[in-house]
Amino acid sequence: MQGPFKVQQEPYPLGRFHAELSRLAPKFSQALQACSLFDRRYLPGEFIMRQGEQSEHLYLVATGRVSLSSAVHSGRLFQLGEIACQRQIFGEMEFFSATPVQWNVVAQTELDASVICAHKLAQRLLAAPELTLFFAAALASDYLDTLDITTSRLLHPIAYNIAYELWRERQRTPMLGSRKRAHEAARFGTTERVYRRALKELIDQGIVQDGEDGPQIADVTRLRHYLAL
Structure with a gap:
């Protein structure tokens, strides 16, 4: 499964090309600015990108929360979660592949x-191909991250994946829960009833507690033992 990759304007802190990306950061920022058509305000619930549509734009969100989801004709929804944006760029996969939008990107705040005009940006990258390093480095990082999540979802039960995600969020938090139980269930590709049962299993073992903003780690030692880390 291909993930909703999310390039950051700022260089990622790790990686083979970090020093070079840091040097090029001002040039990359200027290129994005030069290719920007206008700024648009989105209200909660508004689509920034809609699944299945062609897009000739990329979107740079400095701050705010957005959700990512994919739906099928039956109405079933896969809710990947929410991102607390830190100058995130959306639409880069569609930009490079020239294919329809794969994921709904919806403003939550x-x-x-x-x-950003895709045509103008393409011309900039052809004139300064070193700037494609920003996309290549970010896509590689996000691909590995998404593949890790997907593999875990395929190989482990839902309770394990709930616990594993809490552990991942403890290390770093680019992707957040939706704070809505029904959306959380959709994010794990299951029903709300099955999700509640899996969550109760973790709570009964003292691994997780149910907080105001959703599940939280109750005991890190038990969590690591449960995950065999």
Whole structure:
């Protein structure tokens, strides 16, 4: 499964090309600015990108929360979760592949997005191909991250994946829960009833507690033992 890759304007802290990306960061920022058509404000619930549509734009969101989801004709929804944006760029996969939008990107808070012209950006990258390093490094990092999540979802039961995600969020938190139980169930590709049963299993073992903002780690030692880390 291909993930909703999310390039950051700022260089990732790790990676083979970090020093070079840091040097090029001002040039990359200037290129994005030059290709920006306008800024648009989105209200909670508004689509920034809609699954299945063609897009000739990329979107740079400085701050705010967005959700990512995919739906099928039956109405079943896979809710990947939410991102607390830190100058995140959306639409880069569609930009490079020239294919329809794969994931719905929806504003969860009021936010401003810089709308970037894909044609102008393509011309910039052809003139300064070293700037494609920003996309290559970020896509590689996010691909591995998404593949890790997907593999775990395929190989382990839902309770394990709930616990594993809490552990991942403890290490770093680019992807957040939706704070809505029904959306959380959709994020694990299951029903709300099955999700509640899996969550109760973790709570009964003293691994997880149910907080105001969703599941939280109750005991790190038990969590690591449960995950065999």
